[in-house]
Amino acid sequence: MEYRRIKDQDKNEASVDDIESSHMKAVPVLSLDDAGSLNTVATVGASSGDRSKWKRKSMVTLALTVLTSSQGILIVWSKRAGKYEYSVTTANFLVEALKCALSLAALMRIWRKDGVTDDNRLSTTYDEVSVYPIPAALYLVKNLLQYYIFAYVDAPGYQILKNFNIISTGVLYRIILKRRLSEIQWAAFILLCAGCTTAQLNPRSDHVLQTPVQGWLMAIVMALLSGFAGVYTEAIIKKRPSRNINVQNFWLYVFGMVFNAIAIVVQDFDEVVSKGFFHGYSLITVLMILNHALSGLAVSMVMKYADNIVKVYATSVAMLLTAIVSVFLFGFHLSLAFFLGSTVVSVSVYLHSVGKLQR
Numbered sequence: 001m002e003y004r005r006i007k008d009q010d011k012n013e014a015s016v017d018d019i020e021s022s023h024m025k026a027v028p029v030l031s032l033d034d035a036g037s038l039n040t041v042a043t044v045g046a047s048s049g050d051r052s053k054w055k056r057k058s059m060v061t062l063a064l065t066v067l068t069s070s071q072g073i074l075i076v077w078s079k080r081a082g083k084y085e086y087s088v089t090t091a092n093f094l095v096e097a098l099k100c101a102l103s104l105a106a107l108m109r110i111w112r113k114d115g116v117t118d119d120n121r122l123s124t125t126y127d128e129v130s131v132y133p134i135p136a137a138l139y140l141v142k143n144l145l146q147y148y149i150f151a152y153v154d155a156p157g158y159q160i161l162k163n164f165n166i167i168s169t170g171v172l173y174r175i176i177l178k179r180r181l182s183e184i185q186w187a188a189f190i191l192l193c194a195g196c197t198t199a200q201l202n203p204r205s206d207h208v209l210q211t212p213v214q215g216w217l218m219a220i221v222m223a224l225l226s227g228f229a230g231v232y233t234e235a236i237i238k239k240r241p242s243r244n245i246n247v248q249n250f251w252l253y254v255f256g257m258v259f260n261a262i263a264i265v266v267q268d269f270d271e272v273v274s275k276g277f278f279h280g281y282s283l284i285t286v287l288m289i290l291n292h293a294l295s296g297l298a299v300s301m302v303m304k305y306a307d308n309i310v311k312v313y314a315t316s317v318a319m320l321l322t323a324i325v326s327v328f329l330f331g332f333h334l335s336l337a338f339f340l341g342s343t344v345v346s347v348s349v350y351l352h353s354v355g356k357l358q359r
Contacts, residue, residue, distance in 0.1 A: 096260050135232050
């Protein structure tokens with residue numbers, strides 16, 4: 001897919017946050033046209049909607065942070081004797097199916113209340129729906145790579161290498177969506193990556209430096225795939241601002257179900273046929289699936305009403321909250337590196353806010 005080159009204009013270009021902070025001023029926002037190319041469209045920020053927009057963005061960001069921070073805990077609880085007794089691919093499929101069902105339920109409620117309109121009707125065109133399989137396919141490839149990278153790196157090393165996703169998101173956010181970050185915000189982004197990495201250091205972390213070239217390449221490819229999928233999803237969702245988010249979610253998750261069904265056939269077909277689709281499931285597994293589904297819905301809303309940068313910060317802060325909660329639940333011991341990393345992440349959040357105000 002080719003993206004149309006758009007010249008950066010300091011006086012005209014603005015991010016979503018700039019739109020929300022303006023009062024009666026038209027500013028351009030980038031979106032995809034039906035062919036998948038990026039266009040600039042004018043959006044008027046009205047002071048009467050500023051407070052409701054800020055409140056909505058804050059609520060979905062807080063929800064994403066809380067839900068993401070509990071994901072790791074539920075995943076640990078879902079193991080028995082240190083391993084998964086259920087099929088991970090079937091769990092992922094159910095997450096997509098639940099997100100699709102919740103989106104449809106929300107739509108039906110809107111139809112009963114407001115009726116069916118052009119913006120909330122489920123019917124769509126080929127040009128609109130043809131872009132939805134792309135992020136689903138990217139996430140599928142990324143998830144499959146996760147299984148192979150552990151042949152070259154251990155779990156702590158993987159957590160550190162995964163922080164490449166922070167930088168890749170910022171770079172692709174600038175390249176694809178043409179959104180500008182100030183120099184202070186770029187410095188904050190680098191500090192965020194460094195802080196998350198520092199917080200995850202342990203006595204075995206030096207082993208990551210001995211990771212083979214194949215491991216480094218897989219980590220970089222995974223980061224690029226994850227960053228591109230996130231940025232592209234944001235572009236799709238903001239392609240038609242008036243389009244109801246539940247309609248967009250429905251089609252995104254339909255293709256997510258398709259690609260996860262393919263993953264089941266490729267990886268666990270024999271096991272699912274012999275043991276059953278729900279073999280090894282427990283109450284914790286069900287809660288984990290529910291958590292992942294709600295987290296996915298929160299991510300899409302953050303994409304709609306905020307952006308990928310907010311998502312990166314929310315998930316990074318969630319990582320720190322997970323570690324703190326783990327102290328009480330699993331007897332996890334917080335190291336000096338964790339406190340130093342948490343401090344750096346806090347400074348990064350502050351600098352990002354300051355950089356946004358000084359743009």
